């Protein structure tokens with residue numbers, strides 16, 4: 001498998017060092033006490049929604065056009081009005097299931113038992129005005145629903161898309177992707193590998209999936225050995241779990257925040273940002289960089305939750321960017337002991353400008369092309385030393401292009417026709433200028449992260465904010 005551009009891991013230079021971090025991006029670091037009170041007092045809360053029979057709520061989305069609120073929970077989906085009154089309740093489980101069952105049916109003799117259906121993905125496709133909901137049953141399949149009435153299932157997709165057990169992670173979001181970004185949109189999905197069924201080896205760790213009616217949730221572009229998908233190789237995937245925490249799109253790329261082991265030999269957990277380029281039909285651009293959040297000598301290694309939004313004027317001033325630039329807010333915790341991925345109660349909030357993140361990716365890629373370090377990603381394909389790569393345009397008489405993957409890429413982009421001094425720079429920079437429609441969430445609230453637990457991003461509609469905990473949804477009017 002060709003893996004381009006590369007992350008030169010595990011040399012420490014690729015970690016954002018403390019100083020680099022400060023210089024590059026760290027602007028605020030707020031230590032959150034384990035019992036930080038909710039920012040809005042109960043008096044500010046306008047409405048609540050709670051269903052005594054719900055075991056746990058997993059996802060919340062708010063339609064930016066209508067203010068309708070959709071909640072994905074264990075065995076339930078809810079459609080609420082903007083004032084949080086119940087409009088439709090859909091029972092999705094428990095149902096007879098077994099990991100031996102396929103996406104389509106269960107072999108006749110297979111013993112099944114009643115299994116909870118845990119909502120793993122809930123996304124609004126604004127292009128077709130549909131709600132896509134995916135649950136853990138039947139190998140993690142999805143349904144496409146009518147936004148006006150979620151009981152109306154427009155399409156059942158018999159494809160394993162999300163995690164198929166109660167706890168394994170899944171992150172899904174819609175962003176531009178092949179065949180024709182930014183016009184065409186795809187669903188980006190990151191899934192933890194579960195080795196509980198033969199069907200799981202077919203489910204990529206990261207993929208872009210089509211939103212065309214006729215190819216709904218199929219891999220957007222698939223060739224024999226490449227396509228818009230990335231698998232963890234079969235030797236590593238059992239012992240190299242990747243936990244997907246958050247996903248977002250910015251400046252021509254899609255990103256996933258993950259926690260994973262430092263490398264395949266060390267059970268020390270770190271956080272990494274995964275990135276693919278929107279117009280990459282082969283995922284040659286799949287790259288990872290470690291992301292570090294430190295304060296006073298404490299290294300908060302495990303990302304718990306994250307959110308991307310606009311900087312706003314105050315923060316922008318601090319970070320040296322414009323108010324319209326994207327920033328990544330991420331809450332991290334320390335491991336409760338070495339070699340553990342269980343977080344301690346305390347957490348820290350780090351803020352990174354996307355500009356700094358892009359620069360970091362670029363530096364790592366350039367370092368690798370100049371022969372420094374290792375490419376890393378040995379759990380995808382064996383790790384190679386970075387090879388000095390000289391890029392010369394085709395128009396030039398000297399053709400020395402040693403990285404075949406890079407050549408493929410350049411030729412695909414037709415950039416070798418241009419007499420650029422540094423095609424690599426050009427290739428990457430061109431993407432940074434693209435501006436895409438944004439994720440519709442526009443608020444970020446510390447209240448999401450009480451107890452350092454993974455929470456839900458809060459959402460805004462008009463003057464209202466919506467926030468979900470495990471068992472209830474609340475709305476409040478935000479102050480000017």
Ligand SMILES: *[C@@H]1O[C@H](CO)[C@@H](O)[C@H](O)[C@H]1NC(C)=O
Pocket residue numbers: 012015016017018270290292293294297298299
């Ligand atoms: C993250 O930063 C801290 C503090 O500078 C450092 O001790 C730690 O080694 C860094 N983590 C990694 C994985 O480099």
Ligand SMILES: *[C@@H]1O[C@H](CO)[C@@H](O)[C@H](O)[C@H]1NC(C)=O
Pocket residue numbers: 087088149150151152
């Ligand atoms: C939604 O659709 C179901 C099934 O067709 C129907 O029973 C229900 O009344 C509808 N609810 C609303 C609010 O339209």
Ligand SMILES: *[C@@H]1O[C@H](CO)[C@@H](O)[C@H](O)[C@H]1NC(C)=O
Pocket residue numbers: 165166167168192193194195196241
């Ligand atoms: C789900 O799968 C993951 C990965 O194999 C495993 O670590 C976890 O324990 C499983 N959860 C349940 C509830 O079986």
Ligand SMILES: *[C@@H]1O[C@H](CO)[C@@H](O)[C@H](O)[C@H]1NC(C)=O
Pocket residue numbers: 336337340342
């Ligand atoms: C870390 O968390 C695990 C699981 O909750 C627990 O069993 C273990 O005792 C904890 N270790 C420490 C040092 O707190």
Ligand SMILES: *[C@@H]1O[C@H](CO)[C@@H](O)[C@H](O)[C@H]1NC(C)=O
Pocket residue numbers: 034345451
């Ligand atoms: C973390 O919080 C939980 C629940 O709030 C509490 O039971 C536990 O003792 C706390 N652990 C530590 C190490 O403070």
